[in-house]
Amino acid sequence: MTRSIRPLVAGNWKMNGLKADLAIAAEVAKGYDAEFAGAVDLAICPPASLLYPTSVALIGSRIATGGQDCSTQASGAFTGEISAAMLADAGGTFAIVGHSERRTLHGESNATVKAKAEAAQKARIVPIVCVGETKDEREAGKALAMVKKQLRGSLPEGSTAATLVVAYEPVWAIGTGLTPTAADVAEMHEAIRTELARLLGKAAAAGVRLLYGGSVKPSNAAELMNVANVDGALVGGASLKAGDFLAIARACA
Numbered sequence: 001m002t003r004s005i006r007p008l009v010a011g012n013w014k015m016n017g018l019k020a021d022l023a024i025a026a027e028v029a030k031g032y033d034a035e036f037a038g039a040v041d042l043a044i045c046p047p048a049s050l051l052y053p054t055s056v057a058l059i060g061s062r063i064a065t066g067g068q069d070c071s072t073q074a075s076g077a078f079t080g081e082i083s084a085a086m087l088a089d090a091g092g093t094f095a096i097v098g099h100s101e102r103r104t105l106h107g108e109s110n111a112t113v114k115a116k117a118e119a120a121q122k123a124r125i126v127p128i129v130c131v132g133e134t135k136d137e138r139e140a141g142k143a144l145a146m147v148k149k150q151l152r153g154s155l156p157e158g159s160t161a162a163t164l165v166v167a168y169e170p171v172w173a174i175g176t177g178l179t180p181t182a183a184d185v186a187e188m189h190e191a192i193r194t195e196l197a198r199l200l201g202k203a204a205a206a207g208v209r210l211l212y213g214g215s216v217k218p219s220n221a222a223e224l225m226n227v228a229n230v231d232g233a234l235v236g237g238a239s240l241k242a243g244d245f246l247a248i249a250r251a252c253a
Contacts, residue, residue, distance in 0.1 A: 001225060007252040008165065008209050008232040010043040010128060011239025012068060012096060017046050025054050027242035029061035032249075037062045039253035040232070043094050044239070048082050055091025066094025066125070069102060072115035074122070084116075084123035095120040096234075098130040098154055100171045110153025118156045121163050128165040128211070128234065129154050131192070135172035143170075147188060148195050159200055161207025167234040168192060173214030175236060182227050185212055189229035218244050221251035 001007060017024075025044055032042060043064040046054045055065045067090075071081040087095055097120065098113035117127035131150040133143040147168065155164065168188055173179050180188075189210050196205035212224050213234030224230060225248075232252055238244040 001227075001252065002210075002229060002231050005207060005209055005231045006041060007039075007225070008041045008043065008211060009235060009245070009249040009252055010045060010066070010094065010096075010165075010167075010211065010232070011235050011245055012099070012213075013044070013046045013050075013240060014068065014101075014236060015047055016240055017050050019050070019053065021046075021240075022050065022053055022057050024240060024242050025057050025063075028245055029058055029063055031242065031246045032061060032063060036250070036253060040249050042249055045092075045094065045096055048090075051087065051092055052090040064093045065090075066092045066096065066128070068096050068099070070095045070097065070116055070120055070123075072112065072119055074119065084120040084125055087120075088123045088125050092125055094126050094128055094165070096128045096130065096167075098150070100130065100132055100169060100174060104171070110150055113150075113154040114156060117154065117159075117164075121156055121159070126163060126165055127156075128167050130167045130169050130213070130234070132169040132171050132174075132214070138170065138172065144188065144191050147192065151192065151195050151199065155196075155199060159208075160204045161209075164200075165209045165211060166192060166196070167211040167213050169213035169234060175215065177215050179215050179220055179224070182223055185224060185230065186227045189227065193229050216248055218247035218251075221248040225251045 045066040067087040070084040097116040120127040133146045209231040
């Protein structure tokens with residue numbers, strides 16, 4: 001952890017959740033007492049259909065909500081898209097952009113991710129920009145180079161610690177149960193912090209929250225969250241279980 005940075009644990013529900021699953025958010029809120037809230041920020045990013053009701057259900061809890069994606073465009077004839085302003089209107093304060101599932105399944109380039117992050121910032125919500133290497137890239141010794149390239153191409157210029165979150169999610173670890181070693185995570189997060197300093201300046205880079213994601217669960221959260229330059233987690237499947245999500249957050253607190 002970076003002691004000067006308030007940690008953030010964000011849950012990405014992906015394409016999971018119906019109205020009945022609002023009970024998960026309510027259970028998380030019940031366990032997020034004042035002492036807990038004083039130590040770590042929580043956010044839940046449900047599917048778009050549940051963003052507004054989740055935001056309403058969490059009023060008064062200090063738990064934020066966000067979208068899992070946003071359009072590069074503010075409005076217009078873009079059937080099926082959702083704008084950052086729409087996310088904000090539904091109560092969201094974050095938007096995940098550049099997740100590997102979007103980059104891989106939808107062919108999103110670094111330039112597209114940057115445009116989405118810029119759209120989020122214009123709507124005054126914070127983009128959580130995801131970066132990460134594939135298994136082949138890591139085995140070829142190209143992990144650091146690939147992530148630095150993604151950062152250079154995906155981050156809006158002029159971003160500050162208040163307007164940007166970066167999440168490192170090694171593609172090969174997402175949903176597989178596999179995780180990199182603590183040493184690997186430390187090396188990558190240090191490289192990300194260094195690259196941010198080059199891109200945004202040392203002052204901004206020093207305060208940007210760097211989240212780790214990729215098969216984060218209660219059993220490995222304490223080890224991962226105690227790695228230098230890890231300022232929280234972007235949690236996938238475990239965020240659908242309130243107890244697991246809270247346990248991961250407690251590892252930060």
